[in-house]
Amino acid sequence: MIVSKPRRLGGWWGAPALFLAPALVLFVVLFAFPAASSLYVSMCRWSGFTPHMEFVGLHTFGRLAADMKFWNALRNNFWIMGAGGVVFFGFALVFAAALNDRDLRGRKFFQTLIFFPSFISAVGVATFWKLLYDSKSGLLNLSLEGLGASPVQWLASENAINAAVVMLVWAEVGGMMILLLAGMRRIPKDYYEAAEIDGASSGQRFLYVTVPMMREVMLIALSLWMIGSMKVFGFIQGLLAPDINDNCQVVSTLQYDYAFNNRRCIFLMGEATAMAVVQVAIVLVLVGIVRLLREKKSVEY
């Protein structure tokens, strides 16, 4: 008996194409095309108001390379990523380790308390901190004055980025703590018991059991922090706008300033998009490095 093969819809590629089409169309329309367009816009002189774009090749990138504001902004992003990251991870890890102790009284309460700022929108957090930091009537300076100390210009250009880092750490540490805590809770108790029997102190248990076992989670957290600190916008804009001093810009706020600045009405869509391209490239490189680290053999006991 001859059994004919079931016919495929439209040949060998028909059925897969049919099922993939909706997703592909969405991907092309909503991602691939805009991304390719951005690459093109980044090489154009364009105010964003007329359909006419003048192709200038890499000229916009050249301008960016000579633009001190951009380098300042990039430096600030890396400062947030580096210095901010150390403080941020430090606190997140300490909080997570402390709250990992199941015998701790009020564990849930503290967990909620630390996580609470993550519920608030960036603008809300920034407005709150702006009021705290205000040098004339902010709570911080009023408290300092009450203690007899001189007021600090928290939002002055030389301090503003550090003030922003403090705010960012306060706002985001809860989310990171939850991630790390989830990672810690996945570590089998037996390892700790074995280490304890072997005479390891609590510090040693943290260093030699917790940290190595958390490597994977920590690398993911690191990726998230790097991406987040590279594209941070709402917190900085909320804290320092409308007139952000050039020394306090980050790439996203400067990009916004170039593309949509409504106070100066100088619209540089080409340069702003070029900045976005550079930003994406930096994120890709950094995430690539983290990925390489992740591919190294993980610790097993």
Added chain:
Amino acid sequence: MPLFYKLLLALLISAGAVLTYDLFQAQIEEEREQPRLVFDARAGRFTFEKPAEPVRIIYASMFGPGEPVMRVRDKWISRFEEEYGARLAASPACAIPSAERPRFVADVLNPARQALPEFRRRLAALDAAGAEQKGPLAQELAAWLENRRIVVSGTDGGAPPQEQARTLHALLAGLETLAQGHAPADEVAVVPRVRVTVERRWQGRWVLSANRPRFLTGREVPDIIEGGKTELRALVQDDYAVPLDVPLAGEALSPLDGPDTWGRPERPWRAAFIPSMLQDGKYPIDDPVRRQRIYFAPLVCYTYCIFYNEVLFKRAGIDRPPRTWPEFIAVCEKVKAAGIHPLTADMENYSEVWMTWLVYRALGPEAWQGTISGVPSGRPGRPRVSAPPWTDARYREVFGQIRLLRDRGCFDKAFAGSAWPAAQRAFASGSAAMMLNGSWLVQELGGYEEAASARTFKLSCFSFPQWPGGRPQDQTAALAGTGGVMVCRQGQATRHAIELVKYLSARDHPDMVHENAQISCMKDADFPPALAGVADDFRNAPIVYTGDPRDYAPRFCADVLLPTYVEFFLAESASVDALLARLAKRSAAYLDNGGERGYE
């Protein structure tokens, strides 16, 4: 039923409901726009009111919802809608042209004929009703007729019931004659009914970006944009603004040379403006064609002056505000000696105004433009050079005085880290005696002033101090920036939009001046009483400086001048020579690179 199908069904039902609602709304809109037959009770005549093409003007403003300027503008725009609609409708009525007759018969006369029997029956019921029922019944009948697009004018619901009934009988008689074709249709005048609507977009400082997609697509582009010169520059650069001193297509006169329609029609519109303010409507950047044209109708202007708290001045023993810069420094010292901060500010906000005013007083605006935009050098390879150079002794003196304010501790200690509106709060609460600000401070302080006790705060202002040794004309000059409107080339109602601008220029300045303390750009306007301290100096100023480096050198200001100056201003200690050397170096690079064109 699987969940997926339930969701799909819910989605379809929702879409159907939205569509039905939309259609229903469209039906209502359609109904409103039907022609109607109007019976003038006094004249005993019918008119055929034909809806004309509605006039829709889109007005986008840099003021946001709730701002005092917005409230005044909104009120006058509403009045314009009524008055302009009436003015357009008041064009001479004419007999129904033959082309319109079929429409008149189909849309108005035939429905009226059909309504006649019911009309007779209801009118008979009205006649039979008792005196106390007549009024409500007459009104009910009038409403019933109106639903059939037959309107009675020249009387109102408050008229005695007998009179209403008589009018309805006259209407019935006229309608019967008309319906039977005894009255020639020529006796029915056709009147356009014009509905003017102004779509307001109170978009705040975002006005240009908010309308960016509209400019890109060419759809729903605002006819009018309200803003300042920075918005003007951006719009003219992309060729989106209509020059107001060039006739529109098919017209003999430009809008500015046309009559001041809503003010004094016997004079041209341009005569309604203070001339120097109108000149501020020119495109500021050096451009052979655009620079000659006026694109901007200035409606209000602002000046920068020094506001002070009279109570604190009295406490410090100062009986009159300073007139010259040395007097001003002496006042600062005296205030400080009384244990009060002389000045307050929020970081670098308005810090550049110290620079602008002092340079204008000491050197004059032409000199500054010469330094920034340069003058021809006559040397090959170096087309323009700064003249006078930044190293000129007068610049050293000016920036030295600004530094002096900082070094002598004239500003309150916390100013370098405070954010708007902390300085206003500090000023109104009596913790600092003076504040350099734009004239809009009066409006912004309104709330504080009401809250503050008269024993601690009384607002007053004085003109920026004169500079001994400066040119005489610069000492009496005023400094002003303007705010106004531009008409967009891509708008769909350009002519109507110009009427609206003319209307606002003629009508809303009393409210702007007295309610909002805004200085008007119109000749006929008063000066805001709240700015009495600068009124004489401003009104008698032989020159009003309206230009600013941000207008003619925007990129230089954004990238070089302001960042460098702000750093100098905010630093705890800084050297004037270092500042000037830095400015000279960066200025030379800017000019060697072709000035503003170098950024292209």
